[in-house]
Amino acid sequence: MTDDYFHVLNLIGVAFFAVSGTLLGYEKKVGGFGVVVVASVTALGGGSLRDLLLNEPVFWVADPDYLYSTYAAIFISVAFIRYLPHVSNYYFLLLDAVGMAIFNIVGIEKSLIGETGMLIAITMGTTTGIFGGLIRDVICREVPSVMRGELYASACVAGGLVYAALFTLGAPYIWCILGALFATVFLRMGALHWNWRPKIFKKRHYTE
Amino acid sequence: MTDDYFHVLNLIGVAFFAVSGTLLGYEKKVGGFGVVVVASVTALGGGSLRDLLLNEPVFWVADPDYLYSTYAAIFISVAFIRYLPHVSNYYFLLLDAVGMAIFNIVGIEKSLIGETGMLIAITMGTTTGIFGGLIRDVICREVPSVMRGELYASACVAGGLVYAALFTLGAPYIWCILGALFATVFLRMGALHWNWRPKIFKKRHYTE
Amino acid sequence: MTDDYFHVLNLIGVAFFAVSGTLLGYEKKVGGFGVVVVASVTALGGGSLRDLLLNEPVFWVADPDYLYSTYAAIFISVAFIRYLPHVSNYYFLLLDAVGMAIFNIVGIEKSLIGETGMLIAITMGTTTGIFGGLIRDVICREVPSVMRGELYASACVAGGLVYAALFTLGAPYIWCILGALFATVFLRMGALHWNWRPKIFKKRHYTE
Numbered sequence: 001m002t003d004d005y006f007h008v009l010n011l012i013g014v015a016f017f018a019v020s021g022t023l024l025g026y027e028k029k030v031g032g033f034g035v036v037v038v039a040s041v042t043a044l045g046g047g048s049l050r051d052l053l054l055n056e057p058v059f060w061v062a063d064p065d066y067l068y069s070t071y072a073a074i075f076i077s078v079a080f081i082r083y084l085p086h087v088s089n090y091y092f093l094l095l096d097a098v099g100m101a102i103f104n105i106v107g108i109e110k111s112l113i114g115e116t117g118m119l120i121a122i123t124m125g126t127t128t129g130i131f132g133g134l135i136r137d138v139i140c141r142e143v144p145s146v147m148r149g150e151l152y153a154s155a156c157v158a159g160g161l162v163y164a165a166l167f168t169l170g171a172p173y174i175w176c177i178l179g180a181l182f183a184t185v186f187l188r189m190g191a192l193h194w195n196w197r198p199k200i201f202k203k204r205h206y207t208e
Numbered sequence: 209m210t211d212d213y214f215h216v217l218n219l220i221g222v223a224f225f226a227v228s229g230t231l232l233g234y235e236k237k238v239g240g241f242g243v244v245v246v247a248s249v250t251a252l253g254g255g256s257l258r259d260l261l262l263n264e265p266v267f268w269v270a271d272p273d274y275l276y277s278t279y280a281a282i283f284i285s286v287a288f289i290r291y292l293p294h295v296s297n298y299y300f301l302l303l304d305a306v307g308m309a310i311f312n313i314v315g316i317e318k319s320l321i322g323e324t325g326m327l328i329a330i331t332m333g334t335t336t337g338i339f340g341g342l343i344r345d346v347i348c349r350e351v352p353s354v355m356r357g358e359l360y361a362s363a364c365v366a367g368g369l370v371y372a373a374l375f376t377l378g379a380p381y382i383w384c385i386l387g388a389l390f391a392t393v394f395l396r397m398g399a400l401h402w403n404w405r406p407k408i409f410k411k412r413h414y415t416e
Numbered sequence: 417m418t419d420d421y422f423h424v425l426n427l428i429g430v431a432f433f434a435v436s437g438t439l440l441g442y443e444k445k446v447g448g449f450g451v452v453v454v455a456s457v458t459a460l461g462g463g464s465l466r467d468l469l470l471n472e473p474v475f476w477v478a479d480p481d482y483l484y485s486t487y488a489a490i491f492i493s494v495a496f497i498r499y500l501p502h503v504s505n506y507y508f509l510l511l512d513a514v515g516m517a518i519f520n521i522v523g524i525e526k527s528l529i530g531e532t533g534m535l536i537a538i539t540m541g542t543t544t545g546i547f548g549g550l551i552r553d554v555i556c557r558e559v560p561s562v563m564r565g566e567l568y569a570s571a572c573v574a575g576g577l578v579y580a581a582l583f584t585l586g587a588p589y590i591w592c593i594l595g596a597l598f599a600t601v602f603l604r605m606g607a608l609h610w611n612w613r614p615k616i617f618k619k620r621h622y623t624e
Binding site: 236238239240241242244245246248256260265266268269272275276346347348349 | 565
């Protein structure tokens with residue numbers, strides 16, 4: 001059962017990130033097929049890094065379904081943009097937040113199955129959640145979202161802590177997933193909406 | 209025999225990319241030894257990523273010949289530039305195209321030997337072909353070639369499709385290689401020469 | 417014994433790089449939790465790449481001590497900066513140099529234990545030494561130190577050659593380490609202080 005959950009969550013996460021990569025590529029006016037490269041790297045980057053670090057077979061090399069999901073999501077969103085070229089930036093941010101929340105959970109789970117302990121699992125979840133988007137932003141020469149000061153990596157970490165708490169309390173599996181998902185997406189979107197910005201250092205202004 | 213082909217193609221591809229990295233480093237006025245770093249990363253980056261994703265030993269760690277080839281190509285091209293400082297950008301683009309075409313083939317082959325199926329093999333070929341140059345461009349703070357809108361990743365994919373077609377038709381091994389090589393280099397250089405630009409989205413101007 | 421040396425050197429190197437990443441994140445006004453991401457990537461990036469290339473288990477996934485060391489170093493340096501916000505750039509450069517020198521040695525050793533031969537070992541040492549900082553600079557959109565023309569990668573290589581020479585002469589283990597450490601840090605800091613710049617190409621001005 002766990003395997004099925006994994007598979008479906010991973011497929012959805014990959015598709016969400018693929019769409020977010022396509023939208024950013026469109027926004028940044030990336031030319032031609034470069035959009036497919038940006039979108040694929042966004043969709044597959046975080047999970048590939050996770051699997052390499054955990055010394056597991058890389059998910060999309062082991063199972064071509066993930067490539068089908070990625071390419072299908074890219075082609076559908078390209079078709080969509082051709083007919084509705086004025087996509088609001090809000091959808092990009094929401095897709096990115098949900099994709100990040102899903103990958104966060106998959107990363108934590110896969111790490112726990114590898115018996116790494118909770119500290120490494122939460123680090124791995126955050127790594128999986130943020131790296132696809134980070135590589136996307138670096139390639140597109142954007143200021144990486146993770147550097148911007150709105151909750152991003154911290155939303156992942158908070159989601160991971162919710163997961164760990166529910167898991168330790170013995171909550172059913174589905175509640176651990178839903179709790180972590182909700183916490184991550186709520187914190188991320190709330191931070192964007194109400195402009196929450198954790199101040200780690202005192203006396204300085206932060207990048208907008 | 210296949211192993212020999214691999215070895216020779218890989219050695220040549222590595223040398224071509226090492227020269228292209230040296231030229232870009234020179235062009236971007238990278239200081240001192242940084243040129244060697246840029247050139248090595250260009251030469252070894254794509255193939256290292258391929259081997260990691262395929263869960264194979266990384267080629268240049270398993271066999272020092274590739275490092276000799278890389279360093280020799282770098283030192284020769286540095287010596288060359290010292291005496292002929294006005295290298296045309298055309299050579300950089302040609303070297304990059306041939307290196308990409310060679311790595312594309314090596315990536316596809318290595319992937320097929322690992323029994324991944326054709327879809328993953330073509331993705332892996334393109335990954336191998338474009339990633340060395342992509343990392344080079346990111347480090348040098350250039351707009352990545354892959355984002356520019358002239359055929360680049362699409363030339364790789366087209367070369368991969370030619371390979372797959374010839375392979376399926378039962379063409380001799382050497383023709384699969386030559387056909388894919390020719391298709392990739394022709395599309396890439398033709399796109400630069402005649403300014404072919406695939407338009408995926410309609411209503412927007414693309415980055416030049 | 418070798419294992420203990422490794423462990424301690426690695427823990428110190430990780431902490432030094434974590435502090436250097438925190439300082440750069442502060443300097444570049446990275447917002448909120450992004451500082452922790454930058455610092456962690458700096459601390460763990462070079463060693464992770466080394467372990468992946470050598471096909472070894474990634475050090476911080478195999479042993480949570482490295483994460484404790486990283487996070488402790490980050491929190492201490494954040495606390496320090498809150499009360500002493502005017503940190504001189506000199507400390508950043510020194511920490512970066514010592515971290516690089518330590519990772520250089522660890523990379524060479526781990527590579528030699530994997531029986532790769534000296535050429536690959538020195539390449540691997542330099543890779544380990546410079547990649548954490550390189551990823552940090554790319555994420556923070558800085559000109560990477562390695563591109564700047566002051567000795568950086570070359571200081572690593574020189575440290576590696578000192579290690580190889582002492583090792584070949586049969587010097588005691590501790591002298592190999594101290595010799596390589598001293599050579600790398602001295603060359604790096606000397607280059608910054610006296611503005612040593614190797615000129616590989618003749619007729620051009622370099623990036624400052």
